[in-house]
Ligand SMILES: Nc1ncnc2c1ncn2[C@@H]1O[C@H](COP(=O)(O)OP(=O)(O)OP(=O)(O)O)[C@@H](O)[C@H]1O
């Protein structure tokens with residue numbers, strides 16, 4: 001197998017030609033998106049370079065505290081992102097449920113995946129721990145966002161149905177069953193669809209990255225399969241936890257809809 | 260049966276002392292006077308912001324809301340239909356309460372009772388307001404609670420159908436020793452069927468007969 005072609009800074013800068021070409025076209029067409037395009041390109045570059053330095057340091061100095069601290073930061077960031085997205089629409093109770101579902105859902109899947117599937121040593125090995133945690137937390141965050149959106153929509157649009165069900169003697173759980181099922185579908189469908197298309201319609205990013213950096217495709221494929229199933233598990237578990245406890249946040253202790 | 264003690268609901272209701280007895284009680288009153296709000300408190304869809312309501316001597320606060328709504332069940336002013344056909348909508352309450360679903364002929368009999376000339380398999384999407392109301396009444400009859408809370412059960416019906424429906428309900432509950440608390444705008448209905456009439460105005464009981 002050939003060695004890896006290391007990408008130099010000049011080479012990276014060369015790829016900025018794409019941006020220049022796109023900017024030129026935008027200008028000619030009069031599409032006013034140059035600013036966004038430039039800012040996002042620079043931000044992406046800056047953020048990744050920074051992350052690169054951080055990761056280089058952490059990989060060189062593996063330390064359980066740093067690994068754990070990074071996971072906590074990732075979790076907080078993910079939860080905060082969901083809160084921001086639904087600013088003003090979440091009750092404190094629902095926020096609590098979101099945070100707990102996120103943490104328990106991802107950490108339990110992550111632990112199983114790293115300790116029993118991949119069996120990393122030492123347990124805090126950042127080279128495995130951090131990227132895999134990132135993928136699980138990131139995908140769960142997307143899943144939870146979709147779930148919260150669908151749940152809020154359902155509880156607003158279908159309020160009458162929920163109320164009528166309760167009038168007829170349904171428990172809050174029965175009354176929200178339809179909404180809950182739809183919400184689970186909405187949250188999990190993107191993950192399922194991406195699994196269906198994988199390898200045929202597109203090559204997943206992680207696998208592509210591994211192959212480009214010299215890993216044999218066979219190993220990369222095995223990793224990809226395992227991580228995809230891990231992601232499916234983490235997303236499902238977070239969303240199930242959210243729904244299991246989240247629907248209650250719309251009711252008070254007397255099983256009445258909170259206005 | 261129901262006893263109100265110093266009950267207030269927001270700025271809407273002020274009921275310092277109110278009894279509602281077994282039998283057939285009718286609430287009369289102008290639009291916006293608080294009739295629907297009273298019914299919603301009786302089945303614990305909402306709770307008073309002040310004071311207590313007793314049901315057969317027990318504080319409503321201490322009763323399980325879901326259980327209570329199975330004993331004291333409301334026909335809402337604008338009943339909502341569920342996905343599915345007429346049969347699904349008739350039986351959904353029984354399903355919620357884990358009760359046995361009667362067979363086809365019994366369900367068809369209920370439709371006849373509420374004067375609905377439709378097939379069980381028909382969709383509910385095209386039903387008129389009055390038809391929906393009667394379908395909802397049908398599913399309430401199937402549940403057969405201890406207390407029927409009826410919020411203008413005949414508001415969308417012609418005089419003739421109204422008479423038949425109210426007559427049927429009152430007979431049904433009397434035969435089975437149940438109670439009805441009914442909101443209506445029809446003085447005529449009130450005089451004819453009520454054991455007791457409560458005149459409601461601005462969230463208070465103005466008068467009782
Ligand atoms: N949840 C609520 N919060 C605040 N105000 C409410 C609420 N529900 C009802 N109201 C107001 O309380 C008053 C009484 O409403 P209610 O529905 O009980 O009247 P009603 O007597 O049933 O009238 P109608 O004959 O038109 O059905 C109305 O002014 C209504 O706008």
Ligand SMILES: [Mg+2]
Pocket residue numbers: 294295296336410
């Ligand atoms: Mg009303």
